[in-house]
Amino acid sequence: MDYKTITRSLYLKQHSRISDNDKTFNRIFGIYKDQNYGLGDKWFKNKIVLDAGCGNFGALTVRLSKLGCHSVYACDLGKKWIKPMRKSLKKRGVNLKNIKLKDGDILKLNYPKNFFDFVANNGVLPHLKNKNEIKRGFAEGAKVCKKGGYYFTSFGVSGGLVQSVIFPAVRNFYNTNKKFKKFIDNLNHKEISKILSFIVQNSKKNKGPKLDINYLKEMFSEDFCVFLHNHIQAPYWLTNECTKEFIIKMYKANGFTNIKRIKKFVKRTDIRKYFAPLHFERENKVSKILYGQGYMQFIAQKK
Ligand SMILES: C[S@@+](CC[C@H](N)C(=O)[O-])C[C@H]1O[C@@H](n2cnc3c(N)ncnc32)[C@H](O)[C@@H]1O
Incomplete structure (x- = not known):
């Protein structure tokens, strides 16, 4: 089995469990509930957006739909995720008419160039095989983003103990x-x-x-x-490779400006709630030891 098939089958199981457990889904949805990436809620009204590597519980897809986007496109590897994703979205009151789900690899996105007002690549790039693939995957998302549109990328924690x-x-x-x-x-x-x-x-x-x-x-x-x-479980977890410098360089190389790092306090309910303040306050000396450069999430505008 190739690494992408393994990655997808692992997440199919993980995400089905999240979708089936309202407490866990709601905790994760809480991360997105008031998130508008510094653009303001109204900005999303009637926009065409893409959730690339959306998975099959769809917290971000739900959020984008609830922000009033005209259409939310979402893709992931293969087709097995589509049915459980629909079920999860329906359970969370999403109008499926505005949702367009299809099989899609972030290394070769099958959408027109300069098409989306907003592209999200949320926790997907670190699952690629190496830095070259990450650069290619990043460039694909950049390509389908409109000029003037925004590209949000999230990688995870880079460095630290x-x-x-x-x-x-x-x-x-x-x-x-x-x-x-x-x-x-x-x-x-x-x-x-x-x-x-x-x-x-x-x-x-x-x-x-x-x-x-x-x-x-x-x-x-x-x-x-x-x-x-x-x-x-995932075969590749390249968050350490995705440093602040590497990510900013990719944005610049793909013609983006107005590059901003996003910072958000995540409310945890399990043992991680004791670490959440350290996770958030990146400049604290213990935070630096534990989490290195911290959680990498960026948004930027295509020139
Ligand atoms: C950590 S999950 C994130 C899911 C979702 N974006 C979210 O934030 O809830 C990683 C997802 O990336 C998907 N993925 C990994 N490699 C991919 C690729 N080459 N193309 C599309 N999706 C991919 C996996 O199948 C999985 O659903």
């Missing part, structure tokens, strides 16, 4: 240790609950500290499983 040391080691263990791979692949909130119950009971049995099972379940919820799967 978490992304450049801890997760590469965890991914390496996942790829080399069959038992760990099976454990991660089968992990869900029920499995985590069983582990937590074992820990709490054994602490009690051995006269250790009294542990609060409900609190622990909240900290290691379905949201936490989704986070682990997202960070561990």
Whole structure:
């Protein structure tokens, strides 16, 4: 199986779980709920937009539709995602008439040049094989964006202890240790609950500290499983390569101006809520150690 097929089949499962779990969907949708990329909500009215590499729970597609876009085009690899995506959008009250879903690879987008008012490439480019592919994928999105239109790209955290040391080691263990791979692949909130119950009971049995099972379940919820799967399973995770300098260079090389980095506080509900302030305040010295350059999200205008 080629790496793209593996990537897509992993996300098909991950995204179906997000779509089926309203709490997790709503937590992720919360990231987009008031997001307008500094353009103002009204800007999106009647615009033609693209969500490239949209996945199959569609939080961003839902948001773009609710902003009143004329049409929201969305693509991802293959066709298996289209049915669950439609189901997810329908469940969230989206009018499917304005939504155009089709099979599409971000390395070769099949839309007219200079067509979209707004193009989103949200967490997709780091899943390509190398920096050359990332440059090609970036250029495809830039090509279908209209002159005067906006191109939003989101990459993830670049550098720091978490992304450049801890997760590469965890991914390496996942790829080399069959038992760990099976454990991660089968992990869900029920499995985590069983582990937590074992820990709490054994602490009690051995006269250790009294542990609060409900609190622990909240900290290691379905949201936490989704986070682990997202960070561990994908064949390629090139967020460290996508530095601020690399991304700005790509925007400039593709004729963009007005390049702005986007910063947003993400409200977490699981254990990550204790790290969210550090994630957000990039200049803090501990943030720099943990997250390097921080989360990379940019928007820019095509000249
Ligand atoms: C982390 S998910 C992000 C999904 C969605 N953009 C979101 O923000 O919820 C990465 C997505 O990129 C898609 N993807 C990876 N490589 C792709 C490619 N070459 N063309 C189109 N989509 C791709 C995957 O199938 C997956 O749905």
